[in-house]
Every structure is written in C-alpha cells, then in structure tokens.
Amino acid sequence: MIKVLLLRGVNVAGANRLPMPEFRALLEELGLRGVETHLQSGNAVFDDPGVADLEAKMATAMRQRFGFAPAQIYLDAATHAAIVAACPYKAEALADPTAVHVWYLAAPAKPDQTALRAVATTERFTLTDHALYLHAPGGIGRSPLVDRLERALGVPCTARNWRSVQAIAALLKAAA
Template identity: 25%
Template sequence: MKTFIHLLRGINVGGHKKIPMAQLRECYESIGLHNVKTYIQSGNAVFQSEDEVLKSDLENAILGSTGFEVPTMLFSPEEWKSVQSDMNTVFVQLPEDHKAYITLLETAPSATEVNRLREKLGLEESLKVVGRAVYLSYPKSLAKPSINNNVLEKILGQRATTRNQNTVNALAKMIEQL
C-alpha cells in the first residue's frame, strides 16, 4: 500500500465551500482509498491506496461529491517528512513572539520568483523556500504580513495552501500511524 497526504485549499472558511470531514472520508473511500484519516476541518487528509493516485482524480471525486471545485496538493510521505524536517530547521531559533507558517506549492518556484517574493517582505518578516515549501515567519504584533497565500499565488502564478507547524506535525504523526 502507498500512503498519500492530500491538502484541500479554501474549504470551510467563512461559510464557503463547506465539506464536513465525514463527507470527505466517504468521498475518498468511494473511489477505493483505504485507511482515510482527516485532521481538523481545513481539509487535511492521509490515506492509502494500492495504486498510484492522481491529484486530478481526487479533485474530480470531490467535485462529484460536493458540486464545487477545490484546488488541492498531493504529497508522498517522503516529501512530507522533508517539509517537516526543513520546517524544524528553519524555525528552530524562532522567537516566541513570532508566528510561523508553511505555504505549500504545486511546483518549486524559480530563483527569479523567490526574489520577487523577497522584494515584498517587510523588515520584520522572514522567508525561506525549500522545494515546494515556503517557510514564513513574522512577529505576532504585525497586524498584516506582506505575504499571504493570495500574494504568493499571484507572484508565483500557481496554487498555494498554507498550514501551521501543528498541522505539519500532526499529519507527519498520522503517516507514521498507518
């Protein structure tokens, strides 16, 4: 069996694109996926399959189940463990008064795109890009960071979805328990 991590973007936020996690689990099971587990209501799933799984097949199944399109990201356990390891390295010296987020991308950005992101950073903000992950941190006192998910998508020209450290760690633990 192969294990996968699937992240949904923009569901259950502000009353839009509501998908109960029970419905998401049923949707995945209906297309033959096994050991489906979800984490919190923001669209985080771990599952197993006897075959390769395509992101487009998952998105089509969600569309069929809910009636609306949901952008998603698909990761292997190796990719996810790398994201977690890099996160722990990048944020190891992070002051307690800072927030830290990991934005996950469809593809790794080019050096030019990363430089465009850096140009948007405020003085108190920090950014590091490793593969498909963008690690952002800034002081909790900062009312509005310069870079958010929408800014990233616009600059990079691709879909992105953001998670916090707790979610990254919880999904890594779920992988280990399968």
C-alpha cells in the same frame, strides 16, 4: 503507499465547506484505505493502493458531492517528512507554532524573491523546491508579503501553520 492530500481553499464555515465525515467517505469510495483527516480544512492521510487518475477522480467527485473542486496537493510520506525536517524556523515554531507557516508547492516556484523581500516587514521566508517556509511573527492576516505571495509563487500551493504541519506528520507516523 501512504500519502497526504492537502486541499486549498476549504473553509470551516460558509463557502467551500467540507464536512470531514463525508470527505472521508468520498476518499474511501475512491478506493483509498485507512483514511484519516485533520481539522475541517481538507487535510487527509491515507494508503493509496494505486488508484489510477486519482486527482481527476477526486476533482469530479468533489464537484458532484460538494459543489466545488479545490486545488489538490499530493505528497508521499517521505516528501512530507523531508519538508518538515528542512524547516529553517523550527526554533521559532517551538516558541509560537502559529507564527510559522509552510506553503506546500505542487511544483518548484521561481518568484522574484528580491521583490518579495522588499514588501516583507517582520516576515522571513525560505524557498525550496517543495515548500516555502514563512516566519511571520506579526501574523499573516495583515501581511503585505502574504497578500502577494501566492500570485508571486505562480504554482498551485496551499499553506498550513506549523501546528497543522505537525498534526499531519503525526497522522503519517500513525499510518506507517
């Protein structure tokens, strides 16, 4: 089955750095096939032949090889396609793909949306069971909403901008 793995908290430089060639090799050593990665941020697409306890094996292998074990979000290709299709900010993403972000959720979240909307300035968001979509025309770097968002969601999650979401979708299409 074709799957997506999204790691949280992987950085291009400094702490939690994850060299993609070594990451791809680790995934293959775990028994995954056709491994492709995008950027230096822990985005991977692969064929999982049914590796038992993949999440636990991945955490152990990551800790041993890289010295950290980031949170992992796994999605099958159909779920990722549904997340992409459900984005309510596609027009905004066409205009500026860096202004639209998707928070992939490990489980449905039940934040206090009224409280979150109260701190939003120019941002708009939409929550579903699998994702939180954010349109942040002023960027996310100084957003008081984004600063509170992950704690408010209360479930493991990781965010990608629309450009990365589309790149992952392209990897999935190529893997199919």
